Amino acid sequence: MELINSIINDYATVFSNPWFWQFPAATLGISVAAFLFFATPWTILAYIDPKWAQPYKIQQKPFQVKKYFLPNLARITINSSIMFLLIVIAWPLLKHSPIKTGDMPAWYIVVLQLAFFIFLDDFLYYWMHRYMHENKWLLKNVHSVHHRIRNTCALDGNYFNWIEFVLTGSLALVGPMLLGCHLYVLYIWIIIRQLEAADGHAGYDFKWNPMHWLPVYQGPVYHDFHHARYQGNYSGFLPYLDRFWGTYVPEYLKYRQDKKANRNDDHVNQSPKEQVKDGGISSAL
Numbered sequence: 001m002e003l004i005n006s007i008i009n010d011y012a013t014v015f016s017n018p019w020f021w022q023f024p025a026a027t028l029g030i031s032v033a034a035f036l037f038f039a040t041p042w043t044i045l046a047y048i049d050p051k052w053a054q055p056y057k058i059q060q061k062p063f064q065v066k067k068y069f070l071p072n073l074a075r076i077t078i079n080s081s082i083m084f085l086l087i088v089i090a091w092p093l094l095k096h097s098p099i100k101t102g103d104m105p106a107w108y109i110v111v112l113q114l115a116f117f118i119f120l121d122d123f124l125y126y127w128m129h130r131y132m133h134e135n136k137w138l139l140k141n142v143h144s145v146h147h148r149i150r151n152t153c154a155l156d157g158n159y160f161n162w163i164e165f166v167l168t169g170s171l172a173l174v175g176p177m178l179l180g181c182h183l184y185v186l187y188i189w190i191i192i193r194q195l196e197a198a199d200g201h202a203g204y205d206f207k208w209n210p211m212h213w214l215p216v217y218q219g220p221v222y223h224d225f226h227h228a229r230y231q232g233n234y235s236g237f238l239p240y241l242d243r244f245w246g247t248y249v250p251e252y253l254k255y256r257q258d259k260k261a262n263r264n265d266d267h268v269n270q271s272p273k274e275q276v277k278d279g280g281i282s283s284a285l
Contacts, residue, residue: 010092017095023183024087024094027190031169032080034191035158038198042154043069046203056204058224059151063203068148072155079158079165086166098180110185117175117189122238124171130234130247132164152227157197196237216240218256225252 014020045053046063054060087094104110132143145161160168172193176186199211200223212219216238226233232249235241242248 007092010095011088014088014091019095020091022101023097023099023186024091025084027173027186028080028083028087028169030187031190031194032076035076035194035198038195039154039157039201042198042202042204046153053204056206058203058205058221059228061151063151063153064149065153065155068156068159072159075160075165076158079160079162082162083166083169097177099176099183099186100180101183104182104184110182110188113175113179113181113185114189114192116179117172118192118237120175120178121172121193122236123241124174125168125236126234126241126245128167128171129236133231133234147227147230150227152201152203152224154198154202157194157201200236221255222252225249225255 043065047065047069049057049063105113129143132138142161142163146156146159146164149156149159158165172190175181176189181189195211196217199209200220202209202220203224205219205221209219211217218239222233222239223236226249229249229251232247233239233242233252234247239248
């Protein structure tokens, strides 16, 4: 009876509890704001698609910005609202999370924690993403929503069925919960995660993209081949998992080899979908 009364009290006071707004609500708000902040410039560029940028397009065909702009905003709004409702429902558990405030840890602790979050999240995401392709029901009823957009722009990074949106967001919290990190470290991690989501769907492969400075990240081309081929390249941030488990898109490896060798042939300038055809592998799109 005491437990029931405690849960009822948690629900009755959820919106007046400062920790609710500082932790789950603010984390959700920062996540949405960060994604829109990173995605907006890339999306405007894809909408305009100026001639100077077209040679850097990964797929040499029109972007689908106009068709999916409003549906994108609708899904972000609806999915975020569902996530907010779920964190309210889960509040009696979330209020006891190990996330803490107070003094920030030393900078090297922050760096190590963020690295751990990236590796753990990508490992978990790889298997969730791969299973969504291997399970026919999930592929048809959940993950296929994300694959409606074949030539992505940055705003498409959060175009999900609500179930996948909630699962992806929940995976990002596993690392911070395990380590009981500082609230501000959680904020930083969520911003990094949304930067990857926007950049991974940018649709352009610019040499000067600062994300190329990261030693483990291979830029938007990596995930773009996943959209073109429909299978393979399942990781979100660290493609070594596809290398280890043998799930790289073969044409993507060819693309990287040609680019590294700086070959100026037709194959390099083809879109990923065209390269799939040249490779003799039928596209699922």
